[in-house]
Amino acid sequence: MAQQGIPLLPMVVLAMLSQCSAWLTPRISFPQGSPGRPLVRFHRPGVSNTTMLLLSRDGDTLFVGARDAVLSLDVSQKEAIGIRSKLDWSPSEKDLQQCSMKGKEMTDCPNFIRVLQFLNTTHMYACGTYAFSPRCTYMLTETLLMASQSSRPEEGRGRCPYDPYQRSTAITVDGELYTATVADYRGNRPVISRHLSPVDLKLDDTLGWLEDPTFISSSFIPSEEKIYFFFSEVGREYDFIDKFIVSRVAQICTSDVGGQRTLQRRWTTFAKAQLLCQASSELPYNVVQDIIDLPPPEGAPADDTLFYGIFTSQWSVNSGQSAVCAFRLGDIKAAFSRNYKVLNRDTLRWSTRVQEKIANPGECGLHNASDNTLRFVKDNFLADDSVQPVGRSLTMVSHDQKYSHLVAQRVRAANHRDYTILFLLTDSGYLHKAVLLEKGAHIIEEVQVFQQHQAIVSMQLSVSKGVVFVGSSEGVVRVPVASxxxxxxxxxxxxxxxxxxxxxxxxxxxxxxxxxxxxxxxxxxxxxxxxxCSTAPLSPRARFGPNSLTTGETLSVSLNQVVRLQCPGASRHAQRLWERPDSRISPDLCLHMEDGGLRFVATPATLGQYLCLSTELGHRQVLAVYNVEQRTPAPAPPAAAAANATTARAHAHPAPTPTPTAWTTAPPGGPGLATTTGAKVRGEVKRHAAGAAVPSGAPEPRPPTGAGGVAPSGWPRDVGSKDGGRLPLALRPSYLRELVAVSTLLALCLSALLAVALGAVRQRCRKRTAPQAADGGAEREALRGEPPAGADGQRANGRGARGGRPHSATPKAANGHLPNTPL
Structure with a gap:
């Protein structure tokens, strides 16, 4: 475990179990090309990687370091960005071949400008990677010409990185250049050094003052005569299995000239401390991405200078998230003035200093100190205390956006109060504008500045012009701070x-x-x-009254047509809802869409007025008004009018028809109903085609089936969604009444058929069990003394058939009793 500080496993568990804070969502989004947020872009053929920006003091000129070139742009106009001058500075063919022989890609071998600083009012200083062999040169500010054309640009090792993707920082103070970069081809020798000075200084790389750092930015505080460097590195004071990344702030004094015998031509005022961007019971955001300084308000002490930084986490539990923390200069100075850790050179382990304090590391003026004092400073350069953020809390956290760069500005509002505005650039290409309030950060808007991810990006704020310049490989974009x-x-x-x-x-x-x-x-x-705005909340009656709403948009639709109403999104923070002045919106008839729209099927019950309202911070306002009406049919041509008149006369004097309940055999391709039923359906079709409203409570007419099972052209077909798919179940028309009627008729028919079948079966059974009539006739002939029916049987039968007295079904004797029955 670590000797001091962060219990890793409990913090991981707490971070996974803790509830996330409310997600910060921009109130309004402006995609690229939106008319509400016009942007001015600069891009020229042959000019790329415009990622190093430097603004002149008057704000009218923007100097840009690009690939193989340095540009001077005119930004004095709001509507355009023009080019004033250009310096072409590219490696020779021999340098490009040597770069390729070193195993580098040819796309990385050009001269990428990575240092661009003012030396004075007339000259600038620029350094580039120059085919993995850094070069630096002086140039005139007005013309961008090299100050000495005859001499070759000087070597830039220790001033500019070799790799164009290696992060570094540089700043000039009184004509002297202070840089933090790597001093070798492989990038294994980090160094903080001073150049263009009578006494150039650098860190002693044998002391382990830096551990695989990634330099971010630097800032000069005139009142302290110190330069602060911000970077992230491996924290050797933590004995974790994996490398634990920490964010640092380091300081040096501009008056430092090195020691006389100890630390000759080395920094004697170097000290560093940890920046802790962490909320309670959560994992720290330990990797700094960008950090800038915001001067204090007018009349405030210099200790109120704030440093706003973007931090990310090295752990996957916080991947894709970014946090913004603010650090006060007074807290940084306090951390450097307290105790320091000491490094055991034999075991390479850190411990808190217990011996007597000989000197205060980081204090200016130690270059004249004794060798014993300088040896103490040499071994004690890591502050024991961490720098806590302002309020010991995070300024803001984004759970769905990863920020890469930021600039800050203090604004005086209409109420004469100062507010801090942060402009944060996301990896997805959006610029977020956030205002810091007492209750937390509020993202006012987001503006899309480029579409694809950019490997190297830089930002520059012009307070006098009220714009933010964003430089990337796609060009330079000018974004107004407000619209x-x-x-x-x-x-x-x-x-x-x-x-x-x-x-x-x-x-x-x-x-x-x-x-x-x-x-x-x-x-x-x-x-x-x-x-x-001096407005009072309106009651529902007043809100829906004739004087409180505009006429709105009228939509003419046909019955059974799918209607979709759009609701404009005034704000992402507002809650949108739909209302009707005269009735409520039934969820069984209407479907609320994810984009705030409303979809339903046009029926007599869904026609009428619809209002889309939004609620934000207790304020309700109407966003859209729609009047959904039934479409009026177009006038019929003369031939169709005559046919309609004939049909009307036929309906006025209908011919006698059979009973409505009778069923007839349908002709081929016909409807299969009786004459009256077919006339009823045809009447419903004509009324539907003429736009007649269906009475409330009456069953909806069903379309008759034509030849091939296809409905006639005048009948509305099955209505689907916009993309051709079927409607949701809640929006399909209901045919329950028709289904019940058909089922009842079918049941009656089956019952009648069953009754007829049962009667036939019963009659057949009676015939089989009763005595035969032929046998009774033979007995009667025998009793009467007539011969049995043979050839004359036909005569007897014929006589009976011609109208003789019908004989009984049961034969009887002359005495009236059954034959063969004992008396």
Missing amino acids: CSVYSSCAQCVLARDPFCGWAPERTACVEVSPVPASLGQDVDAGNVEEV
């Missing part, structure tokens, strides 16, 4: 909670807040529309 005209109403202007924007009642427009005092409506903290 207040996109908010068309007072409610939208207030709900945006943008410190840059306020509502001007006399102009009835949302305008930018100017330094000149003006009465603008604005509520950045709460977004209270009713208070700022």
Whole structure:
């Protein structure tokens, strides 16, 4: 386990079990090319990798370090970016061949500008990778010409990285260049050094002052005469199985000239401390991605300078997430003024210093100290305490976006309060604008600046011009810090909670807040529309009254047609809902879509007015109004009008028809119903084609089947969804009444057929069990003394058939008794 600090396993468990904070979602999104957020782009054929940006002091010129070139761009105009001058600086063919022979890809061998700094008012200093052999040169600011054309650019080892994808940082102070980069081809010798100075200094790489670092940025604090470097490295003070990455802040004094005997031409004021970006009971965000400084407000002490940084995590449990932490300069100074750890050179293990404190590491002026003091400083350069974030909490956390770069600005709002605005660039190419409030961060909007992921990106903020410049391989993009005209109403202007924007009642427009005092409506903290816009919440009667709504859009539809109503998304933070003034929206008839729309089948019950409303921060507003009406049929041609008149006369004087319950044999391809039933169906078809409304409660007419089982052309066919698929079950028309009627008729028919069959079977059984009539006739002839029926039987039978007295079915004797029956 570590000697100090972070119990890894319990923190992992707590991080997995802890509840995530509310996800930060941009209120409004502007895709690339949106008219509400116009962007100005610069791109020229042959110019690529415009990733190093440097803004002039007046804000009218933007210097860009690109691939094999340095550009000077005119950014004084809002609508365009023009090129003023260009310096071509590419390696020779021999240098490119040597780079390829070293095993590097030819796409990485050009000269990528990685250092671009002002030396004074007339000269600049630039360094490039130059085919994995860094070179540096002086150039004139006005013309971008090299200061000495006859001499070859000087070697840039220790000033510029070899690899164009290796991160580094550089800053100039009083004409001297301070860099943090690698000093060898393989990138194994990290170094923080000073150049262009009477006494160049660097770190003693034999002391292990840096452990595989990734340099991020650097900042100069004039009041302290110190330069702070921010980077991440392997934390050797933690004895974990895996390499534990920590974020660091290191300091050096600009007045340092090295020791006289100990630490000659080496830093004597180098010290570093850990930056801890961590919330309670969660894993730390330990890998810094970018960090910038924000000067204190006017009149505040220099210790109130804030450093805002983007941090990610090396563990998969926090993969894809980013956190923003703020560190105060006073807290950094306090960590450097306390105790330090000491490194045992034999065991390479760290421990807290227990011996007497000889000197305070990191203190300026130690170059004149004794050798004993410098040896103490040499072994004690890691602060024992970590630098905690402001408030010991995270400034903001994004669970679905990974931020890579940021810039910060302090803005004076209409209420004369200062707010901090962060512009954060995501890996997906969006620029988020967030305002820091007491209750947490609020992302006002997101603007898409490029479509594909960019390996190297840089950002530059121009406060005087009110724009953010973003440089990438696709070119340079100019993004205004605010676009207040996109908010068309007072409610939208207030709900945006943008410190840059306020509502001007006399102009009835949302305008930018100017330094000149003006009465603008604005509520950045709460977004209270009713208070700022002087509006009161409306009752349902007033909200749906004739004076509170516009006419809206009228939609003419046919019955059984699928209707889809769109609801414009005014804000991602608003909750959208649909309402009807005269009735409620039944979930059995209407389907709410994920995009906020509403879909239903046009029936007499679903026709009428629909309103889409949104609720945000307690304010309700109408976004859209629709009047869904039944479509009026087009006028029929003369031939069709005559046919309709004939049909009308036929209906006015109908011919006698059989009983409606009778069934007849359907002709080939016919409907299979009796005459009256067929006339009824045809009447329903004509009324449906003419647009007649179906009475409430009456069963819907069923389409007759024509030849081949296809409905006639005048009958509406099965309505599907927009993409051709079948409708959801809740939206399909119901034929329950027709199904019940047909089932009842079928049951009656089956019962009648069964009764007829049973009667026939019963009659047959009676005939089989009764005495035969032929035998009775023979007995009667014998008693009467007549011969038996032979050849004359036909005569007897014929006589009976001609109308003789019918004989009984049961033969009897002359005395009236049955034959062969004892008297």
